Amino acid sequence: MDLNGKQVVAIGEREGVNGPSLRLLAEAAGAIVKFSVTQCFV
Amino acid sequence: MSLEDSDPMPEPAILATRYVLAHAPDFVRYGSKPTREVEADPALLDQLAASLRPWDEVVSYPPNQVFIGNLTPDDLAATERPWYEHRVTDASADGQFGRIVTQAALYGLMKLSDDFDMLTITDSVAEQARHDLPRFEHRLDRIVGVTPDELTSVMADNDGLPLYFDGEVAGFMRRVHEQDASLDPHVLFENLACKATAVLAVADLLNDGEVTPADIDYLLNTGEEAVGDRYQRGGGSLSKAVGEVVGCVNATGSDIKAFCSAPVHALITAGAMVAAGLYRYVLVLGGGSQAKMGMKFRAHLRNEVPVMEDCLAGMAFLVGPDNGDGMRLRLDLTGKHPIGAGSSTQAVYQALVVDPLERAGLQMTDIDRYAVEMHNPEITEPGGSGDVPRTNYRTLAAMAVMRGEIAREDMDDFTASRGMPGFAPTQGHIPAGVPYLGHAHRAMRAGEVDRAMIVAKGSLFLGRMTQLVDGVSFVIEHAAGPQDSE
Amino acid sequence: MDLDDQANVNRLAEESEGEMIVILGQPDPNSTALFAETVTRGDPTWAGPLAGVPLGLPVYHVLEPEIKESMDPELYQEHVGLMELSADVDEIIKWVKYYREGGE
Numbered sequence: 001m002d003l004n005g006k007q008v009v010a011i012g013e014r015e016g017v018n019g020p021s022l023r024l025l026a027e028a029a030g031a032i033v034k035f036s037v038t039q040c041f042v
Numbered sequence: 043m044s045l046e047d048s049d050p051m052p053e054p055a056i057l058a059t060r061y062v063l064a065h066a067p068d069f070v071r072y073g074s075k076p077t078r079e080v081e082a083d084p085a086l087l088d089q090l091a092a093s094l095r096p097w098d099e100v101v102s103y104p105p106n107q108v109f110i111g112n113l114t115p116d117d118l119a120a121t122e123r124p125w126y127e128h129r130v131t132d133a134s135a136d137g138q139f140g141r142i143v144t145q146a147a148l149y150g151l152m153k154l155s156d157d158f159d160m161l162t163i164t165d166s167v168a169e170q171a172r173h174d175l176p177r178f179e180h181r182l183d184r185i186v187g188v189t190p191d192e193l194t195s196v197m198a199d200n201d202g203l204p205l206y207f208d209g210e211v212a213g214f215m216r217r218v219h220e221q222d223a224s225l226d227p228h229v230l231f232e233n234l235a236c237k238a239t240a241v242l243a244v245a246d247l248l249n250d251g252e253v254t255p256a257d258i259d260y261l262l263n264t265g266e267e268a269v270g271d272r273y274q275r276g277g278g279s280l281s282k283a284v285g286e287v288v289g290c291v292n293a294t295g296s297d298i299k300a301f302c303s304a305p306v307h308a309l310i311t312a313g314a315m316v317a318a319g320l321y322r323y324v325l326v327l328g329g330g331s332q333a334k335m336g337m338k339f340r341a342h343l344r345n346e347v348p349v350m351e352d353c354l355a356g357m358a359f360l361v362g363p364d365n366g367d368g369m370r371l372r373l374d375l376t377g378k379h380p381i382g383a384g385s386s387t388q389a390v391y392q393a394l395v396v397d398p399l400e401r402a403g404l405q406m407t408d409i410d411r412y413a414v415e416m417h418n419p420e421i422t423e424p425g426g427s428g429d430v431p432r433t434n435y436r437t438l439a440a441m442a443v444m445r446g447e448i449a450r451e452d453m454d455d456f457t458a459s460r461g462m463p464g465f466a467p468t469q470g471h472i473p474a475g476v477p478y479l480g481h482a483h484r485a486m487r488a489g490e491v492d493r494a495m496i497v498a499k500g501s502l503f504l505g506r507m508t509q510l511v512d513g514v515s516f517v518i519e520h521a522a523g524p525q526d527s528e
Numbered sequence: 529m530d531l532d533d534q535a536n537v538n539r540l541a542e543e544s545e546g547e548m549i550v551i552l553g554q555p556d557p558n559s560t561a562l563f564a565e566t567v568t569r570g571d572p573t574w575a576g577p578l579a580g581v582p583l584g585l586p587v588y589h590v591l592e593p594e595i596k597e598s599m600d601p602e603l604y605q606e607h608v609g610l611m612e613l614s615a616d617v618d619e620i621i622k623w624v625k626y627y628r629e630g631g632e
Contacts (some may be wrong), residue, residue: 001600002598003598006547007540007544008548008549008550008551009537009548009551009585010550010552010561011529011533011537011551011563012552012553012554013559014499015387015415015428015430015555016387016433016555016559016611016615017553017590017607017608017611018385018387019387019553020509020511020562021553022590024603025590025600025604025607025608026551026599027604029599029600034558034559035536035540037533037536038501038503038509038511039529039533039559040501040503040504041425042302042415042417042430042470042473079575340573340575341573344572386610387607387610387611388606390609426558426561426562427559427562428554428556428557428558429556429558433556433614436555436615437555437610437611439614440610440611440613440614443613444609444610453614507595
């Protein structure tokens with residue numbers, strides 16, 4: 001998949017890959033990150 | 043105590059640990075989530091009530107038995123799931139380092155902790171409370187109730203929050219300020235419940251006889267409550283409020299706020315206070331999070347499992363000079379997640395776990411047991427939150443693989459032997475590594491564990507002031523010293 | 529999923545007119561399935577704005593090969609490497625695919 005120019009929503013989790021990390025990775029691949037968030041259930 | 047007061051640089055140790063669970067089925071409706079959902083769909087209240095567990099099922103629930111020290115985490119690992127169907131026969135509410143008390147006892151503790159006459163309870167609840175609080179001797183004369191008629195008139199004369207017992211109105215939290223949202227009856231109910239559970243944990247710890255209440259110099263509270271009025275929401279120091287009830291007449295105190303990681307911050311701080319000679323005995327405490335009760339109740343209903351977020355927890359830890367039988371707090375082996383470290387999982391674990399060990403020339407495999415976020419998976423899994431401790435231990439194992447300390451095929455062994463199943467109620471700061479301390483103490487005394495690491499993380503981003511997470515860790519060793527470290 | 533987050537995803541999905549994908553970072557199959565279901569079939573907890581709202585967004589997990597190969601290898605190793613090693617990758621991919629492909 002080519003993420004370049006793709007609109008992305010990133011839903012991360014503290015114990016996995018968090019929102020800021022997903023945003024960084026997607027943006028480095030050229031994606032337009034519309035929204036990123038880190039979920040914490042506990 | 044055998045140590046001299048003049049000891050110039052005492053070695054700090056955790057000398058005693060205490061935990062409590064207060065079964066509070068009628069409090070679940072006032073958890074943050076149930077309050078909102080029931081408001082939107084009142085029919086949910088009956089479903090919720092029908093899925094709550096009775097006292098004997100709560101006492102015999104294996105994770106609760108582990109929490110108070112009647113079972114070990116290893117016993118739990120060997121117990122078939124679902125645990126709520128594999129209950130402990132002849133279970134006792136009194137454990138080696140904790141106890142479970144009834145809802146009546148909780149109301150009683152709240153009543154005796156209420157310095158502003160905000161809480162009204164009925165005669166029958168008060169009578170039951172006095173009966174249900176053995177081995178507790180503070181302010182019992184304040185557990186006074188009213189007749190049902192008197193309660194009705196208090197409720198007619200005041201705005202406030204009706205409180206329940208077995209589904210019937212049996213108490214009332216009156217409004218003390220017309221406009222102040224920080225002093226809303228619901229907020230004060232939360233704070234009073236937090237104070238009450240902390241009071242019991244601290245009182246029980248002091249009853250153990252290691253020290254007297256008057257020996258305590260300082261109290262560090264670590265709960266998730268926010269005490270204060272509208273001009274200083276979260277102003278705090280529930281610490282001193284708790285100390286007052288149990289007679290810590292020589293102590294002052296303050297709160298450490300760091301989301302779930304606060305208890306670990308506080309234990310490190312307490313250790314530093316003792317090591318510096320600032321204070322001799324520091325008590326770290328935390329009461330229960332009423333707001334988190336029933337947080338996953340919709341998922342529990344949907345999956346037809348009991349609503350298991352039905353208890354408020356409390357805990358207390360005594361930190362003081364090493365007396366030869368405590369758990370030495372290795373202040374040279376503490377870990378922290380610095381602001382500049384980055385918040386990838388790898389960066390977090392590197393900073394929290396690997397860096398402090400490397401500084402001391404140790405490896406991850408030199409730690410016999412790790413205690414991480416000890417959330418009971420049976421509570422989190424139905425809501426799609428996974429098994430948090432298992433994820434944490436798998437991550438630690440992966441870290442050990444990356445460092446070449448273990449082979450990839452040994453990850454399961456690492457997880458099983460150095461980890462444990464989650465057994466703590468999902469109350470934020472309560473599960474944050476520290477529920478293991480009681481077990482660690484027992485295991486160290488028995489020579490089963492030499493060295494353990496307590497790791498806690500906090501989701502600072504939930505408060506919307508930063509995207510950061512936080513984390514801290516410390517290493518404990520048996521005061522006699524690990525056999526292999528000399 | 530947090531209710532405000534559901535509202536955000538819902539709004540962005542409407543605005544994007546079918547051009548938006550979701551990338552997940554959950555560490556286990558259990559939570560992956562929950563989020564994948566939420567952004568495809570709707571909120572299974574029936575608590576949030578996506579309850580009964582089948583957005584059908586193309587949802588991927590950061591551990592899936594097609595996502596991995598689109599990302600910078602060094603950054604990927606730094607941010608995802610540990611989870612690649614610790615997580616049950618096959619199960620996670622199975623669940624995210626299940627919801628993405630609308631399987632039964």
